[in-house]
Amino acid sequence: MAVSVEDPMLTRPCRVQRMRMETSDTFTIELENPCHNGAGPGFAPGQFNMLYLFGVGEVPISICGDPARPEVLVHTTREVGSVTRAMRRLRPGDVLGVRGPFGTGWPVDEAVGKDVVLIAGGIGLAPLRPALYALLERRDEFGKIVLLYGTRSPDDLLYQRELEKWRARFDLNVYVTVDRAAGRWRGNVGVVTTLIPGAPFDPLETVAFVCGPEVMMRFTVQELERRGVAKEAIYVSMERNMKCGVGLCGHCQFGPFFVCKDGPVFQYSKIEPFFGKREV
Amino acid sequence: METLERILAEHPFFEGLDPRHLKAIEDCATNVRFKPDEYIFREGEEANWFYLIRQGQVALEVFHLEQGSIIIQTLGPGDVLGWSWLIPPYRWRFDARALEHVRAFALDGRCLRTKCDESPELGYALLKRFAMVLEQRLQATRLQLLDLYSVRR
Amino acid sequence: MATAAVSCRELSVVEAGDLSHLLDALERRGYTVIGPQVRDGVVVLDVLHSAPDLPAGWSEVTGNGRYTLKRTGGSFFFRCTPSAQSWKAWLYPPKLRLWRASREGSGFRVVPEDGPIPRYALLGVHSCDLHAFLRLDAVLGQGKYRDPVYTARRQEAFIIAVTCSEPEANCFCASMGTGPRPTEGYDLCITEVQEGRRHYLLVEAGSERGSEVLSDVPRTQPDEKQASMPGVLANKAAARMGRTVDLHGIREALYTRLEDRYWQEIGKRCLTCGNCTMVCPTCFCTTVEDTTDLVGSQAERTRRWDSCFTGEFTYIVGGSLRYSPAARYRQWLVHKFAAWQDQFGTPGCVGCGRCITWCPVGIDITEEIRALRNGAQKSKEERNGDA
Numbered sequence: 051m052a053v054s055v056e057d058p059m060l061t062r063p064c065r066v067q068r069m070r071m072e073t074s075d076t077f078t079i080e081l082e083n084p085c086h087n088g089a090g091p092g093f094a095p096g097q098f099n100m101l102y103l104f105g106v107g108e109v110p111i112s113i114c115g116d117p118a119r120p121e122v123l124v125h126t127t128r129e130v131g132s133v134t135r136a137m138r139r140l141r142p143g144d145v146l147g148v149r150g151p152f153g154t155g156w157p158v159d160e161a162v163g164k165d166v167v168l169i170a171g172g173i174g175l176a177p178l179r180p181a182l183y184a185l186l187e188r189r190d191e192f193g194k195i196v197l198l199y200g201t202r203s204p205d206d207l208l209y210q211r212e213l214e215k216w217r218a219r220f221d222l223n224v225y226v227t228v229d230r231a232a233g234r235w236r237g238n239v240g241v242v243t244t245l246i247p248g249a250p251f252d253p254l255e256t257v258a259f260v261c262g263p264e265v266m267m268r269f270t271v272q273e274l275e276r277r278g279v280a281k282e283a284i285y286v287s288m289e290r291n292m293k294c295g296v297g298l299c300g301h302c303q304f305g306p307f308f309v310c311k312d313g314p315v316f317q318y319s320k321i322e323p324f325f326g327k328r329e330v
Numbered sequence: 331m332e333t334l335e336r337i338l339a340e341h342p343f344f345e346g347l348d349p350r351h352l353k354a355i356e357d358c359a360t361n362v363r364f365k366p367d368e369y370i371f372r373e374g375e376e377a378n379w380f381y382l383i384r385q386g387q388v389a390l391e392v393f394h395l396e397q398g399s400i401i402i403q404t405l406g407p408g409d410v411l412g413w414s415w416l417i418p419p420y421r422w423r424f425d426a427r428a429l430e431h432v433r434a435f436a437l438d439g440r441c442l443r444t445k446c447d448e449s450p451e452l453g454y455a456l457l458k459r460f461a462m463v464l465e466q467r468l469q470a471t472r473l474q475l476l477d478l479y480s481v482r483r
Numbered sequence: 484m485a486t487a488a489v490s491c492r493e494l495s496v497v498e499a500g501d502l503s504h505l506l507d508a509l510e511r512r513g514y515t516v517i518g519p520q521v522r523d524g525v526v527v528l529d530v531l532h533s534a535p536d537l538p539a540g541w542s543e544v545t546g547n548g549r550y551t552l553k554r555t556g557g558s559f560f561f562r563c564t565p566s567a568q569s570w571k572a573w574l575y576p577p578k579l580r581l582w583r584a585s586r587e588g589s590g591f592r593v594v595p596e597d598g599p600i601p602r603y604a605l606l607g608v609h610s611c612d613l614h615a616f617l618r619l620d621a622v623l624g625q626g627k628y629r630d631p632v633y634t635a636r637r638q639e640a641f642i643i644a645v646t647c648s649e650p651e652a653n654c655f656c657a658s659m660g661t662g663p664r665p666t667e668g669y670d671l672c673i674t675e676v677q678e679g680r681r682h683y684l685l686v687e688a689g690s691e692r693g694s695e696v697l698s699d700v701p702r703t704q705p706d707e708k709q710a711s712m713p714g715v716l717a718n719k720a721a722a723r724m725g726r727t728v729d730l731h732g733i734r735e736a737l738y739t740r741l742e743d744r745y746w747q748e749i750g751k752r753c754l755t756c757g758n759c760t761m762v763c764p765t766c767f768c769t770t771v772e773d774t775t776d777l778v779g780s781q782a783e784r785t786r787r788w789d790s791c792f793t794g795e796f797t798y799i800v801g802g803s804l805r806y807s808p809a810a811r812y813r814q815w816l817v818h819k820f821a822a823w824q825d826q827f828g829t830p831g832c833v834g835c836g837r838c839i840t841w842c843p844v845g846i847d848i849t850e851e852i853r854a855l856r857n858g859a860q861k862s863k864e865e866r867n868g869d870a
Contacts, residue, residue, distance in 0.1 A: 055629045055631040055635070056629075057595060057631045058629075059581045059771075059784065060581075060593055061584075061593060062593075063590045063591055063593070104591050105773065105774070105775030105779055105782040106773065108771070128481065130481055143589050144589060147584075147591075171479065201479055202478075202479045202480065206479065227404075229474045229477070230400060230401070230402065230474070231400070232398060233391060233398055235401055238387075238404045238406075239390075239401040239403050239404040240403050241470050241478070243470065243473065248406075248408070265473075265478055266478045266479075290804070291795075291796065291798050291804075293770050293771045293789075294771060296627075296628035297626055298622070298626075298628065298629075298767070299771065300767060300768035300791065301768065301796060303791075303814075303818065306821070306822035306826055324741075327741055328742075329805045329806065329810035330741065481800055481801065
């Protein structure tokens with residue numbers, strides 16, 4: 051008697067509700083989520099979906115919407131290859147295949163009673179945004195909440211309207227910096243790691259969520275440790291080649307970890323022996 | 331009433347400095363203010379001062395013929411602005427523009443150079459601090475050079 | 484033609500000439516029998532139509548990057564250890580369509596594959612390959628997400644294991660604790676014996692299904708000496724393994740040597756051809772291909788075997804993470820002996836030695852492990868000696 055096993059490779063068609071350009075090469079897709087029946091959280095902040103474009107291919111993209119509104123699946127991505135290039139031409143009403151949500155999320159509960167510092171580099175702000183929403187939803191449970199966001203230039207800033215709204219809040223500290231700017235820019239210029247020494251959080255009572263290019267995360271972790279934040283209190287989001295997204299194809303292995311099922315969010319102390327080692 | 335000496339002592343750059351040396355430095359220090367968009371110094375000018383920013387943001391700029399002024403770094407309260415006074419030919423290598431109201435200590439480079447020649451101990455203490463600042467700036471600049479967020483094709 | 488029922492673990496004597504009764508019994512029950520055969524100068528695993536097709540009287544001679552078939556003159560069916568390929572392909576196909584999709588209005592509809600599950604009887608599975616299935620079970624059938632095709636075929640598969648009596652030069656199952664005697668996971672287990680002119684099989688049922696099939700095969704009771712043969716032959720085989728691996732502390736040994744310069748030495752030799760991963764019975768990496776027809780109205784998703792040695796395996800935006808041959812070889816070896824333990828609780832290697840046989844430049848995984856461990860050992864001694 052065969053016991054049937056659910057097939058994790060079947061994709062569910064979902065309709066595009068909105069498309070928006072965030073910068074010249076980055077865009078946001080909002081999908082209607084027909085599988086969500088309104089009960090319970092649809093995804094954890096930090097998880098990703100495998101998005102399939104009919105006949106073109108499938109790519110892993112972090113979910114960057116509000117976990118409290120799982121009836122809409124929001125994904126921000128950069129145009130970097132054939133699939134994302136084709137996705138850029140999507141219109142409301144078009145259909146994408148969705149598999150997920152997969153992976154581990156930012157441990158928001160670990161931060162209860164502590165300060166939380168979110169450090170985002172470039173498109174790394176997208177996977178962190180749902181964590182920020184989740185923290186703000188339960189604002190009273192946390193100490194200081196600090197967002198440090200660095201990107202290439204003012205033209206590359208994501209979610210500008212939301213950034214302004216966040217900066218206007220009294221219970222949130224937002225610091226933005228760019229690597230280079232024209233003379234008109236009135237904000238910070240410099241790499242995001244330069245924001246860490248002066249940011250208002252207590253290193254001994256802080257949980258840090260870091261997301262961005264691996265090089266940026268490496269130096270960010272160094273700066274956090276220099277300020278006294280323990281390795282166990284730092285979480286990073288890793289990225290690797292993915293084909294199946296469910297731990298069966300082997301592509302996303304990083305040392306002994308499958309980024310698709312043991313990650314993408316990892317506690318830094320756990321992955322430290324492999325992090326930053328060349329070609330691991 | 332706050333004395334200049336007290337405020338200087340509290341600036342992060344001078345943390346842990348011997349009070350004798352602090353007194354010597356105080357003789358070379360004055361309080362200065364800059365208005366938004368005022369240039370603190372320009373590239374090529376003689377560099378006889380350095381500044382300890384107490385309040386406000388300052389942009390370091392390089393002028394590019396086609397792109398106009400490009401801001402390469404911003405500094406804020408607690409940061410040190412300028413070290414060209416230490417190194418011949420003592421000329422500024424970039425522009426510095428106040429982005430908002432800026433209050434700072436201006437330290438007379440010529441005055442300090444003389445005192446350092448007289449007291450190598452003072453010179454060493456200052457150089458150690460500047461070396462740390464330079465190292466941090468160099469590291470940050472290298473990271474900027476990496477163009478971390480670009481897509482390699 | 485049913486005879487008295489057989490109980491599990493009970494040993495029976497089946498004359499070699501009666502092996503065809505076993506094949507018939509399996510075919511009557513709807514199994515397709517897969518077994519070793521000689522073809523194109525190697526022993527392959529393919530659909531077995533009759534007992535005479537088995538490679539009786541042949542044995543394999545292997546070395547570093549070397550394989551030849553040799554006539555032994557005897558009549559052993561299952562001497563060849565192990566065959567050129569592994570049994571993996573029958574339960575975990577090299578190419579598999581996962582689903583089809585067709586355009587519907589502005590969207591599309593996904594049509595899952597719904598064919599019948601093939602029922603294979605795998606005849607002649609040596610202990611190393613038996614353990615390989617246990618490894619794959621942990622990877623593909625026990626996690627949060629499972630492979631429905633592998634698990635379904637695995638459930639249906641009837642496994643006839645074979646006790647190894649003549650290990651090959653590249654074998655090291657004894658070091659890996661995976662042989663030479665099968666101890667679990669089989670429906671039937673055969674130990675071949677040749678006594679003078681008499682050639683017979685000692686068959687043990689390892690499951691109810693196995694007992695049931697065996698009850699259709701003419702057999703006799705073994706005497707005391709015969710009953711001890713499987714153990715005796717297996718012990719002799721264990722003492723004659725061609726290679727060894729020291730598993731003590733291997734996980735730490737490899738993890739602490741991730742940046743050892745010796746990997747570069749291997750990298751100079753490795754061609755990244757991926758042969759090792761193709762013949763390995765536990766390698767499970769695959770890739771997914773999405774294609775469409777010319778009109779763009781029908782799409783298909785296919786899964787294919789892949790190898791961590793390919794250039795694109797670790798491609799993310801900007802380039803491949805594991806670019807150098809040294810890094811790719813390191814990934815394979817460290818995964819097999821260290822990371823697999825963290826992931827699934829055991830090493831991933833079963834000591835079959837196929838990778839050594841089929842490496843075009845003759846890289847021997849057991850030698851490389853030894854060299855890596857001794858390298859550090861030597862420098863420790865040098866340091867202590869000069870103190």
